[in-house]
Amino acid sequence: MRNQEPERLRTERDGIGEIDLPADAYYGIHTSRAVRNFPFSGYRLHPAFIRAFAQVKQACAKTNALLGHLSGERGQAIMDACAEIAGGAFHDQIVVDPFQGGAGTSTNMNFNEVIAARAAERLGGDRGDRELVNPLRHVNMHQSTNDVFPTALRVAATDLLMELERAVASLQESLQRKETEFRDVVKVGRTELTDAVPMTLGMSFGAFAEAVSRDRWRIFKCRERIKRVNLGGTAIGTGLGAPRDYVLAVAGNLAAITGLPVSRAENLLDATQNADVFVEVSGMLKACAANLLKIGSDLRLLSSGPAAGLGEITLPPIQAGSSIMAGKVNPVMPEAVTQAALRVMGNDQTIALAAGLGQLELNHLLPLITHSLLESMTLLTASCLGLADNCVRGIEARPDRCRAHVEQSAALATVLVPVLGYDAVEKLVADARRNGTPIPAHMVEAGVAPADTVERLFSPRQLCKLGFTPGEYEEVNTP
Known part of the structure; x- marks a missing residue:
């Protein structure tokens, strides 16, 4: 058996002590401590959040460079490193767990260290050369975790809401096509799972489409709720420690970098300590989840059997349904969507509690809000696309079965x-x-x-x- 070469290490120090790190790591001692302290979930930060956080850091560096607070060469290197991360590079170096203490300080330090190391490389230095580019003195200049973290959440949420809106529109359109396709299929309408009055199958899908169209409108309006950022407010929203010209300019530079209509909040203290806007957005996501839950349940009922159930529609057979019952096909897509919807509803409760438990000038539970909110958006986007593409578009009516139920x-x-x-x-x-x-x-x-x-x-x-x-x-x- 070959002898493995020992791992190359470098030593970093802080006010608590020193730690040996992998020599090729871009992150530093603060990140390493966070990884050791918070090995809670094994989850990673959401890719959209990593991208947004890097864009926030880029906007801060750009503002400091333009105003002469950062030297041109160093400022450009920091901006370029941020752009690389925003473009998808070095995500493997953002290693802290989403569940962390400190209101997101571990996340902020992870970014500060990776950006500083990469910027030092771009300037011809070594990773970890804090004299060339310092994570706190240069990368975190005129910033606090308490303004960059929630700003990154708002940027990431805005991006994901736009993706979700497109996915909801796709589901709405697929349901509307089925409304037209099934307009002449007479079926039994049911209340409380018992026969009620006759209707058409097209009317059922038309009602689904109307519910989803309301979700589409609500999600569009969500973007209005989160476009005001507290960037420049530093620790509690007073802007303490940041020059006035920086505070007034940084949100505009963020808008230019992201291409999003973000702007500085009128009351930076409010935007720093209160998380009710995220509760409001989550509530709208919960409404979407409720509609998906209802649609998924109805599709399972209407396709049930098919011989011994209602069997009025046929869902597309996208995979085998059993490892022992040959020929069985299950409604797996509505089932998956149902589980995602339930998770979103659970996240909504978590977000509401976390927002209410914020204290005084800061919500220390913002990392939990971030993870829960972005997960909900991702789940709903995938659910809408999966339901549209792999279920609704392939649904077929069984007119004879529907007619037989009506006549009986x-x-x-x-x-x-x-x-x-x-x-x-x-x-x-x-x-x-x-x-x-x-x-x-x-x-x-x-x-x-x-x-x-x-x-x-x-x-x-x-x-x-x-x-x-x-x-x-x-x-x-x-x-």
Whole structure:
């Protein structure tokens, strides 16, 4: 067996002591301590958050460089290092756990150290050369975790909301196409899982589409809630430790770098300590999750069986359903979406509690809010796209099955209540059941209405109308 070469190490020191680090690591001693202190979840920071955090750091460096607070060469190296991270490089060096104490200080220090090391490299120095580029003195200049962390969350959330809006639009469009495709398929409408009145399958999908369209609007409005950032407010929103010209300029530079309509909050103290806007956004995400939960449940019911259940639609068979029951196909996409929706609902409760537990001038639980909110957006985006692409677009109706349910159900008879009255229709249904005859056929046999009138009364066009006019029942007689 070959002898492995010992790992090359470098030693870094801080006010607590010293730690040996891998020589090729871009992160430093502060990050290493955080990794040791918070090995809680094994999760990584969300990629959108890493990108956003790097953009925030880039905006800060750009502002300091333009105002002469950072030397041109060093400032440019820091900006270039930030741009590399924002573009996808060095994400493996952002290693702190999302669940951490310190209101996100560990995350901020992880970025400060990686950016400083990469900037030092770009200037021809070594990683860890803190004289050339210092994580705190240069990279974190005029900043606090308490303004860069929540600003990065708002930038990341805005990006993910735009992705979610596109995914919701895709689901809405797929449902609308099915609304048109199934407009002539008559089926039984059900309340409390029992037969109610006739309708069309297209109407069912039209109702799904309307609910999703409201989600689309709500998600669009969410972006308005989070575009005000507290960048420049430093520790608690007073801007202490930062020059006034920096405070006034940095949010504008962030908008230019991200291409997003972010701007400085009017009250930086409010934006630093209060997290209610994230609760509001999460509530809108929960509404979307609730709609996905309802749609997923309905699709499972409508496709159930198919022989021994409702079986009125067929979901696309995207994978085998059992390791032992050959030929079985399960509604796996609605099931996956249901689980994602439930997770989003749980995250919403977590976010509300975390926001309410913030104390005085800072919410120390912002890392938890960040992880939960961004996870919810990602889950909903994937759920909407998965449901649209791998389920709804491939759904097929079973018109014969739908029609058989209609003819066997007393639901059709409800159409006659306005002209015959409840008691007469109840008797008509009882007679049809006793004779084992479908309602339409029994109406013709009992002389209630001629065949062409019965066909018209139960046609898709008639069922889709809003209400009735008295003339429609002229040929209907009391049995």
